[in-house]
Amino acid sequence: xxxxxxxxxxxxxxxxxxxxxxxxxxxxxxxxxxxxxxxxxxxxxxxxxxxxxxxxxxxxxxxxxxxxxxxxxxxxxxxxxxxxxxxxxxxxxxxxxxxxxxxxxxxxxxxxxxxxxxxxxxxxxxxxxxxxxxxxxxxxxxxxxxxxxxxxxxxxxxxxxxxxxxxxxxxxxxxxxxxxxxxxxxxxxxxxxxxxxxxxxxxxxxxxxxxxxxxxxxxxxxxxxxxxxxxxxxxxxxxxxxxxxxxxxxxxxxxxxxxxxxxxxxxxxxxxxxxxxxxxxxxxxxxxxxxxxxxxxxxxxxxxxxxxxxxxxxxxxxxxxxxxxxxxxxxxxxxxxxxxxxxxxxxxxxxxxxxxxxxxxxxxxxxxxxxxxxxxxxxxxxxxxxxxxxxxxxxxxxxxxxxxxxxxxxxxxxxxxxxxxxxxxxxxxxxxxxxxxxxxxxxxxxxxxxxxxxxxxxxxxxxxxxxxxxxxxxxxxxxxxxxxxxxxxxxxxxxxx
Numbered sequence: 001x002x003x004x005x006x007x008x009x010x011x012x013x014x015x016x017x018x019x020x021x022x023x024x025x026x027x028x029x030x031x032x033x034x035x036x037x038x039x040x041x042x043x044x045x046x047x048x049x050x051x052x053x054x055x056x057x058x059x060x061x062x063x064x065x066x067x068x069x070x071x072x073x074x075x076x077x078x079x080x081x082x083x084x085x086x087x088x089x090x091x092x093x094x095x096x097x098x099x100x101x102x103x104x105x106x107x108x109x110x111x112x113x114x115x116x117x118x119x120x121x122x123x124x125x126x127x128x129x130x131x132x133x134x135x136x137x138x139x140x141x142x143x144x145x146x147x148x149x150x151x152x153x154x155x156x157x158x159x160x161x162x163x164x165x166x167x168x169x170x171x172x173x174x175x176x177x178x179x180x181x182x183x184x185x186x187x188x189x190x191x192x193x194x195x196x197x198x199x200x201x202x203x204x205x206x207x208x209x210x211x212x213x214x215x216x217x218x219x220x221x222x223x224x225x226x227x228x229x230x231x232x233x234x235x236x237x238x239x240x241x242x243x244x245x246x247x248x249x250x251x252x253x254x255x256x257x258x259x260x261x262x263x264x265x266x267x268x269x270x271x272x273x274x275x276x277x278x279x280x281x282x283x284x285x286x287x288x289x290x291x292x293x294x295x296x297x298x299x300x301x302x303x304x305x306x307x308x309x310x311x312x313x314x315x316x317x318x319x320x321x322x323x324x325x326x327x328x329x330x331x332x333x334x335x336x337x338x339x340x341x342x343x344x345x346x347x348x349x350x351x352x353x354x355x356x357x358x359x360x361x362x363x364x365x366x367x368x369x370x371x372x373x374x375x376x377x378x379x380x381x382x383x384x385x386x387x388x389x390x391x392x393x394x395x396x397x398x399x400x401x402x403x404x405x406x407x408x409x410x411x412x413x414x415x416x417x418x419x420x421x422x423x424x425x426x427x428x429x430x431x432x433x434x435x436x437x438x439x440x441x442x443x444x445x446x447x448x449x450x451x452x453x454x455x456x457x458x459x460x461x462x463x464x465x466x467x468x469x470x471x472x473x474x475x476x477x478x479x480x481x482x483x484x485x486x487x488x489x490x491x492x493x494x495x496x497x
Contacts (some may be wrong), residue, residue, distance in 0.1 A: 094491035122389025126159035153202030170205035170221030171371025172239035174361035178261030181301035181340030185358025186236030186254020186282035198229035207371030255283030255302030298342030418485030434471035
């Protein structure tokens with residue numbers, strides 16, 4: 001029997017040194033009375049604290065700390081340009097590469113390498129109609145030709161898209177009796193033109209008639225155009241008519257008509273081209289009359305790539321029109337908008353401008369020739385790929401160390417267009433069996449980190465009952481996506497316990 005304390009009340013300790021709580025009067029023993037201060041962690045031996053003793057521990061801060069760890073993981077990964085990596089009972093991926101995504105199970109997922117995010121992209125094949133004269137598939141593209149002279153051509157599409165357009169106006173007619181060549185129709189090649197889901201109007205210009213007498217210029221060609229519904233009209237200007245024997249002054253146009261070969265009076269200078277004032281130019285001026293001899297050729301009409309040639313003193317010869325432009329919008333090279341040749345007073349080798357190229361008609365000694373008709377060609381991608389498709393993003397699996405019962409997700413996202421509604425436009429699921437069974441997670445907003453929105457879900461009971469191995473994965477879906485609503489996934493952290 002022994003005693004504790006130096007003043008009453010005394011505590012009697014049994015011979016077996018056992019002390020029970022009933023032997024201790026409340027408040028009579030303080031930490032200062034103990035040989036080892038229990039408040040100092042260094043005085044405690046290593047060991048496990050039974051979980052039952054932690055029932056009163058406040059866990060309210062643990063959830064927010066877990067979010068902070070996930071976001072910190074995103075930042076660390078981005079800072080070091082790291083790929084997906086794993087923590088204990090957690091995996092973090094901010095898409096520095098594609099290693100953390102199961103491409104075989106995901107759909108419409110496209111990683112943006114500059115923004116380091118995943119977005120949904122889909123392929124669309126537009127429905128097309130119209131009164132085009134022909135349509136041909138060339139590789140990844142389909143092109144449409146309007147070759148018949150018309151003021152009411154149409155092209156209808158149900159999908160907004162980007163197209164390439166070749167617009168060539170009708171060529172000018174050639175002059176009569178040492179007449180100048182007709183100017184080529186204006187040539188315009190316009191790439192990446194945005195058109196809406198609507199009906200668009202096409203005009204194909206006629207070639208100008210050749211002159212039939214020694215006075216008055218030949219006729220100019222007519223304009224060709226493609227009018228974008230609700231937008232601008234894209235046009236090429238008809239080629240200018242070639243000058244005639246004594247009084248016919250060549251006219252301006254897409255390319256200008258060539259001057260007549262007769263040496264007196266006015267109209268000895270080729271007419272100007274690029275009447276539409278476009279950049280790059282749609283054509284060049286016609287050639288000039290040089291020398292004082294009447295028995296010369298007419299000058300060449302301007303072409304889309306060069307000025308028409310000046311006259312020469314050769315009554316039986318001709319003067320070349322300006323060069324045209326080669327274009328392969330249809331997959332094969334075709335030369336368009338060649339200026340008409342100027343003819344000598346005894347030359348009989350002229351010809352009409354080539355149809356559907358906008359070529360200028362040749363001038364001649366006794367006969368003159370018409371300009372060639374224009375053409376409009378539209379080329380588009382047969383199928384288009386664009387952001388705005390619903391996406392399913394499935395991660396690769398990560399092995400859990402023990403059987404998981406609860407799951408957590410923290411993800412960041414941005415709006416490419418529109419506003420994302422959680423659990424409507426953006427959903428998340430977790431799996432503990434490699435994707436065979438999925439448990440839906442209710443997402444809640446946790447504000448933002450910088451320019452990224454934060455969505456979280458915590459302590460969700462994993463519904464699948466499985467045995468080892470436990471392969472953890474997440475599945476993110478973007479829904480109701482369109483051109484006006486696009487959701488981009490910036491980073492995902494998956495945790496479990």
